[in-house]
Amino acid sequence: MKPFLAIDAGASNLKVALFEPQENGTLILAHYEVVSLELRGLEETDRTDLLKEKLQELFDRNEIRPKGMQANICAPSFQCFTKFLRTPAVEGSKVGQIVQYEAASQVPFPLDEMEWGYEIMGTADTGELDVMLMALKEEVVESLTTACNDLGIILSVMDGAPAALRNAYMHNYAEVQGCSMLLDIGSKTTNVIFIEGDGFFIRSVNFGANSITQEFAKESGLDWAQAEEYKKAYGYVHMTNMEEPADAYQAILVRTARNVMTRLHQQVSQTIQYYRSQQGGQTPQQIYLAGGGSSLHYTAEFFMEKFNLPIEFFNPFRNIEVGQGVDKQTLSTNAHWLGELSGLGLRMTTVGLTEFNLLPKHERISLQIEKRSLYVVAAVFCVGLVFFAQAIMNIKIASTQSAAAEEIKGEFSQVASLAGQISDGTIRLGKAKESSAKMERALESRYYWINLINGIQGVLSKVEPEVYIVTQPNELAAITNRVDELIAQYEVNNGAKPGNVTNVQTAIWIQSLGPNMPTITVAGSGGSGGSGMGGGNAEPGMGGGNAEPGMGGPPPGGGMGGPPGGGMGGSSGGQALSTAPLEPIDTIYLKLRAKNIVNPKPRETLNREYSQLLEKLFREHEMFSNSETDTKVTSGGFNVDSDVKWFDFVLQLKLTSPIIMKDPELN
Structure with a gap:
């Protein structure tokens, strides 16, 4: 198997990994790199040019020729809509109909403007099916697809960050018993993920580490870039009984970091309570920290103090071989925020994972062809008929002029007859359209309810x-x-x-x-x-x-x-x-x-x-x-x-x- 790429188009960072699949079904991480998207990546605008620019620079820097390479890509959590549903235990085809009906009411945008899919995660104690719904807006899918296709990359899978993280955990921590919580602190979104056996539940909280940067910049008077650089250099979460820093900027920063983490703790506590009361889950016995936001000093100690639970940093390459060209010491310090890359890579070699693929569906193209097939066939028939008549005339003219004249008259007679048939067909088509319009009104009336x-x-x-x-x-x-x-x-x-x-x-x-x-x-x-x-x-x-x-x-x-x-x-x-x-x-x-x-x-x-x-x-x-x-x-x-x-x-x-x-x- 050929090497392939895994691309995590996060909110503030673009993460890319090169994997080499082995014949025995294992993976080797051959290379990885993290590129900052800075403030431009956090803006609610089209990121196509930004992603293409950063990808091209990364490939040039590492002498990677992406043209013709396969790649799996995932959208960031702030652009990904996830929802868990429970449906009656019915036949597979009927599950799809029920989920589509629920999706129409749960997804905050029209379904025809989304790429969406679902996975059956298991069966609840009530006998109902636990279903995970995931959706991306079409412009997000188009942006990621265009950025890759313009560089010659062949996309195989388009996933969402939450599903990729779940796959990384299941591959690397399958032996862990009981209920575990994966706390993925990103720039704009924090994912609270519960894994309990084969059970899986996620809730996304709409703020992350960038809230620290924004609030610190506002209070200190620094611009965003200065505040972000200062946070990375001097930031930490202020702990109880810890003396306040003498530096005024650092004092503002650590106090802001604690306030944001305190709000995050409240949201996580509410999510745990909801998971236990509404989903029938157990209290987490272990917390794994993931995402770039958890890299802030004393984050682990803060949550250990708040939850009184064992805390460790998530290692998504625990059961994945690391190649000789990768600096293992550096990887050990930042592996916890590369979980999406691990989950994307495993999609090529491992079965039994959460297998969302939100690439544009080929069925849509087939549907458009089917809708227009009648007109296409009629047009091709008419064009073919003209060429056929012309070919007959040329052959007969080459034989004798008189014979050709008689053949031309016969062909014109046939064309006139066909023209009459086409005219009759046009009338029938008009009546069919009128009948179709009536049926459309009837269907609209039915679905109005x-x-x-x-x-x-x-x-x-x-x-x-x-x-x-x-x-x-x-x-x-x-x-x-x-x-x-x-x-x-x-x-x-x-x-x-x-x-x-x-x-x-x-x-x-x-x-x-x-x-x-x-x-x-x-x-x-x-x-x-x-x-x-x-x-x-x-x-x-x-x-x-x-x-x-x-x-x-x-x-x-x-x-x-x-x-x-x-x-x-x-x-x-x-x-x-x-x-x-x-x-x-x-x-x-x-x-x-x-x-x-x-x-x-x-x-x-x-x-x-x-x-x-x-x-x-x-x-x-x-x-x-x-x-x-x-x-x-x-x-x-x-x-x-x-x-x-x-x-x-x-x-x-x-x-x-x-x-x-x-x-x-x-x-």
Whole structure:
């Protein structure tokens, strides 16, 4: 096998490795190099020219001829969307259909603008399938592809950084028992990866080591390049009981580093709690540090103090042979931030790994050819006919002029007949297009309900499993990763910071959805099970799922297509489709049951503020009217006692595009 390249197009660094595969299936790391992309790599702009420039310089410097070489490449975490789903255990083809339906609601961009794929990671205790979804925007895929193709590189695999890291861990630490956590601290993104046997879960936190540089530059007055250079030379994480440096710049730097790492520790702790409670995972027994951000001095000691767990730096070349041309001493100091290169290299020789490949699909090209094949065949036939007639004329003219004249008349007669056939075919094609347009309207009407449900799911996912409680002004806000950004936004909008910002856990279920306004009853304090969008055991944000332990749950039924008891398609207590009017529906009513949040955070108006936050989010959605009189809360039992677990309320939603119940042309 020929040598090949592994390319990690990270946020702040471009990492390239040259691997030599062996006949026995092993790999040899022949060469590697890390090139800084500086501030240009962190910008949210097209990086094609930057990557091509840095790759060309690297190849020239090392006398590597990339033309014709195969390569595996991975996109950085900040450009990679990952999501874990649970689907019913059905046949393989049906799993793809379910995942595509879920992807349409989970991926924050239209699927036709993304390259995406999925992997079945295992089976949950409930019998459901654990599925990992990964997606890249088309412009990211195009940028990486163009940068490589322009240099003559043949791309074989386009992966995402999280999947590549998982593959590197599984190859090098397969013997480790129990639950391990791989903490990959990058420049813009931190990946918190849990590996437990064959189980795998990841959450990406949207800040990393570059936050230290940015905040230090802001406080010290240095530009970004100066701040980054100073951080690498003098930076460390300030530990408890450690004296503050005498140098003023260094004092600002180490204090900033500790603040950022403290925020990161909080995010990691929340992720561990979510992994245990929602994914059924165990507490990590070992933490491995990866990524360039973990190279800052005392990072390992800081997390060892916070988590009270064994900490060691990740070695992605533990079970990969290192070639003679590689400086092993240097590699031992920075191997922990080369995990993606190891994972990409293993894709060429090892089976049983996470095998995402988000290169542009050949099926799309085939589909375009198939759509136009009728016109292409007709055009080729006509052109071929002309050449055929011309060839016949030339042959007959070479024989005798008189015979050629008779043949020409015969050919013209045939052409006239074919012209009539083509004319008839054109008429039939027009009728087929008209019929196709009617069918397209019918399909659009059918999938309108899916889009409507996706729209409602998208709004509900923003208000659970928790929201911010803002004091002065008294209101609730959707949760974000950065409280400081929320406070800054309030200062811009209101001219002052809020008095206080805390958070509270929430839960919400759909009781019914229909064209008629439902009635409200006060929720009880107990219950069992929960039915949200499609039933229980959904992740927070899906509009369904089991209530927290000890919190009780809503009465059975009430989900979209759920068991009897409410909702579109329910047999009782809801609004059945069979009684819906045939006139277009422009207003629907959504009856919701939400967790009483006055109990943990005593403020009498919290339940009403929760419903007002939902009002605001629905008005911001493109499928619903932004008018306060059209999209609003119409009724609700907000003032419930603190010992009552739930409260009900009704939202009136004015649709921007009415639901067409009957199309006369289709009849």
